[in-house]
Amino acid sequence: MAVSTFKHVKICGMKTSIPENFIDIDDELQYFDNNSKKLTRQKKMIGYGRRYIADVRTTVTDLACDAAKKLMAEMSIKPEDVAMLIFVNQKPDYPEPCDANIAHGRLEFLKTCPAMQINLGCSGYVYALWTAHAMIESGAVKNCLLLAGDLSGRMTDQTNRKIAPLFGDAASATFLSYSGDERAATFVIGSDGKSWNKIVRPFGGTRLPLDKNTIDLQFEDVAGGTVKVSDGVINGEDVFAFTMNVAPPLITQTMTMAGWVTDDVNIFAIHQANKQILEMIIAKAEIPAEKTPTDVFSKYANNSTNSVVTVLCDQPRERMIDKAVLCSFGIGLSWGGAALDLSGMYNGGISTYKTPLDAWTREEQMAYWSQYFKGNQ
Amino acid sequence: MTREEFLTEMQDVLQTDAELKFETVLADLDEWDSLSIMATMAFIDKNFGIKLRAVDIKAMNLIEDLAKKAGI
Numbered sequence: 001m002a003v004s005t006f007k008h009v010k011i012c013g014m015k016t017s018i019p020e021n022f023i024d025i026d027d028e029l030q031y032f033d034n035n036s037k038k039l040t041r042q043k044k045m046i047g048y049g050r051r052y053i054a055d056v057r058t059t060v061t062d063l064a065c066d067a068a069k070k071l072m073a074e075m076s077i078k079p080e081d082v083a084m085l086i087f088v089n090q091k092p093d094y095p096e097p098c099d100a101n102i103a104h105g106r107l108e109f110l111k112t113c114p115a116m117q118i119n120l121g122c123s124g125y126v127y128a129l130w131t132a133h134a135m136i137e138s139g140a141v142k143n144c145l146l147l148a149g150d151l152s153g154r155m156t157d158q159t160n161r162k163i164a165p166l167f168g169d170a171a172s173a174t175f176l177s178y179s180g181d182e183r184a185a186t187f188v189i190g191s192d193g194k195s196w197n198k199i200v201r202p203f204g205g206t207r208l209p210l211d212k213n214t215i216d217l218q219f220e221d222v223a224g225g226t227v228k229v230s231d232g233v234i235n236g237e238d239v240f241a242f243t244m245n246v247a248p249p250l251i252t253q254t255m256t257m258a259g260w261v262t263d264d265v266n267i268f269a270i271h272q273a274n275k276q277i278l279e280m281i282i283a284k285a286e287i288p289a290e291k292t293p294t295d296v297f298s299k300y301a302n303n304s305t306n307s308v309v310t311v312l313c314d315q316p317r318e319r320m321i322d323k324a325v326l327c328s329f330g331i332g333l334s335w336g337g338a339a340l341d342l343s344g345m346y347n348g349g350i351s352t353y354k355t356p357l358d359a360w361t362r363e364e365q366m367a368y369w370s371q372y373f374k375g376n377q
Numbered sequence: 378m379t380r381e382e383f384l385t386e387m388q389d390v391l392q393t394d395a396e397l398k399f400e401t402v403l404a405d406l407d408e409w410d411s412l413s414i415m416a417t418m419a420f421i422d423k424n425f426g427i428k429l430r431a432v433d434i435k436a437m438n439l440i441e442d443l444a445k446k447a448g449i
Contacts, residue, residue, distance in 0.1 A: 041392045045412050237431040240415055244422075276412070280419045 001190045003257050006133040010179035011340060013075050015348025016172040016306060016313040017067040019054040020355070023158070031161050047275025049298030051168030053153040057359040060089045061099045063171035064147040065106050066353040071173045072107075072145075075346055079108040083141040085115040088128035089171070089305055090331070091151040092117075103147055114141075121150060121199075122271050122330025124305040126338050129326075130187045132176050143177040150304035152232075160231055162223075166274060168301030170350075172309040186258040186339040188250060191332055198238050199331040203229040239333075243277055246335050248285035251327050254337030262287055266321045269311040271328040272297040281327075300350075304330075310350065317347045378424060383449045387440060390420045399441040421447050 025039065025048035032039040042048055054063065064087065072078070085107075087100035094102075098117035109115070118128050125148045132144040149171020158164045203217075204210045210229060219227040227233060251268065255261065268287050270278055278294040296311045303310045308326045315321065321342040329335035360368070371377050378386070384397050393408040395401070403409045414434050421427050425447045437443055 037394075041408065042412065045392055045416065236411060237415075240418075241430070244419070276416065276419075280423075283419075283423055 001188055001253075004130065004134070004187045004189075005257070006137040006185045006187075007182050008179050009133045009136045009185055010177050010183060011129075011185075011342055011345050012175045012177050013071055013346030013348060014172060014174040014309060014313060015067045015071040015074070016170055016310055016350045017063045017070070017353045018052040018168075018170045018300065018350060019058055019063065020052075020352055021055055022050050022052045022168075024050050025165060028165070031165075045276055046166075047278075047294065047298045048165050049301070051153055051165070051301035052170065053158075054151055054169045055355055056154075057361060058154070058169075058353070058355050059093045059099075060091055060149045060151045060169075060171050061087075061093050061102050061106070062355075062359075063169065063353050064089075064099075064149050064173060065103050067149075067171055067348075067351070068103070068107055068145060068147060068173035070351055071175060071346075071348050074348055075175065077145075077175060080110050082107075082109050082113055082143065082145045084113060084132075084135060084144040085109060085147070086118060086128050086132055086144060087115070087147040088118040088120055088124040089148065089150050090119055090121045090124070091155050100147075107145075120332065120334060121152075121304050122273070122302075122307060123328045123332060123334040123336045124148060124150075125308050126187065126326055126328045126336030127189065127334070129174070129176075129338060130189055130336065132174075133185055133187070136176060136178050143175065146174040146176065148172050148174070148309060149306045152304040153301070155232075157228065157231060160228075162225065162236075163232060163234060166302050168303055170300060170303040170306040170310050172306050172313065174309070183341045183343075184258065184339075185341065186254060188254045188257060188337040189335070190246075190250075191334045192242075193332070195238070195242065195333040198235045198242065198333055199232070201232040239330075240277070242333055243273065243329055244280060244284065246333075247271075247281045247327055247329050250329070250335055250337040251281070251285040251287060251325060254325055254327070254339050258339030260323060260325075260339060265291060265323050265325050267312070267315065267324050268292040269308045269324055269326045271330065272300075272302050272307045272311065273330070274302065312342075313347060313350045315347065317349050319347070321345070378449060380444065380449055383444055383447065384440070386420065386424075387417075387443070390416045392416075397440055399439065399444060401440045403437060403439065403443075417443065 100115040104115035152167035
């Protein structure tokens with residue numbers, strides 16, 4: 001397990017953007033055999049509520065750049081002020097190049113500002129935050145804009161009921177800068193690559209490309225349901241056991257490494273996998289429920305890479321958070337904990353991204369590329 | 378925890394309206410699904426310090442079997 005402590009990095013501000021469209025679980029009674037008792041029971045146990053789903057013209061880069069532009073305007077950060085861009089997500093706009101480059105261009109950053117991508121899901125924000133801290137503390141760059149997010153809502157077939165009701169879309173921007181004053185940040189990070197297939201989207205990469213031989217394939221799953229090649233799959237029981245083994249000790253270890261006890265902490269921002277899992281982590285880690293939001297899952301669902309940011313941005317914007325513990329875990333399998341001093345941080349809250357009227361439709365993209373291939377773009 | 382308390386707790390763990398008895402067959406409950414199995418795992422772990430695997434719980438027949446595992 002990598003344990004790192006940094007002393008000269010300030011998290012200056014963060015902001016989350018969500019799409020306009022949402023689905024309420026109460027409107028999906030048809031998926032519960034039209035049985036409101038079934039729906040109510042699952043709502044109570046898992047915490048199903050509202051999830052925001054991007055439309056087909058919106059990508060994670062659109063959401064993240066929206067958050068970045070708003071955050072930079074609100075904090076008076078100019079494009080030329082930004083020394084480095086990191087983007088962490090798992091569902092890119094294009095197979096190549098990476099979204100970090102696309103965002104770099106759209107945000108009009110200087111050519112002297114490097115842009116790089118990290119490919120991780122639920123644990124990804126803590127990994128990227130750790131990377132940004134290391135880059136700044138080492139003196140490699142004086143500040144960093146960190147974009148994070150995912151499209152687990154939009155990229156899940158909404159009729160896939162094992163997964164769809166759990167996920168919503170969100171992305172964020174976080175600005176970090178060198179701090180002359182000491183402020184400690186502690187990270188505890190780990191991976192278990194042998195469990196890479198516990199949360200997996202098997203098709204669509206180079207190992208099993210989606211082509212005319214595979215595109216219509218369907219498989220039967222353990223419960224007699226159907227798995228399509230476009231589906232992501234979660235081995236629920238194994239991932240649940242992993243979570244219970246990893247998350248509670250991760251919280252304890254992160255606090256211990258930071259020299260904190262539970263009383264010191266203002267907020268535990270835990271990956272909002274679902275309400276049942278959150279409540280079990282709270283019980284096992286023996287942390288106070290009143291300091292550990294679980295309702296963010298019901299308000300925004302599981303936002304994958306952005307989940308812990310959604311928790312922080314959902315706090316009252318004027319609330320000062322001196323000490324926050326972040327705990328993230330998931331695909332990889334991988335996990336990361338962070339003990340952060342967020343005093344003086346600007347909380348930009350959660351803002352709605354409205355799809356611009358001129359956002360590319362699929363047809364317009366096809367037209368663009370057909371002209372591009374002819375050398376007309 | 379008494380045996381009666383165990384039954385009451387299980388009622389809440391499974392979120393079922395069915396009246397539970399020790400001889401209740403788990404598979405007969407509409408609510409005996411993966412959610413309930415995970416909730417049961419957590420309940421037994423938290424209250425009795427016994428870690429059961431999902432496959433072990435799935436293999437159980439009666440509420441009584443769960444109680445025995447918990448040492449009740």
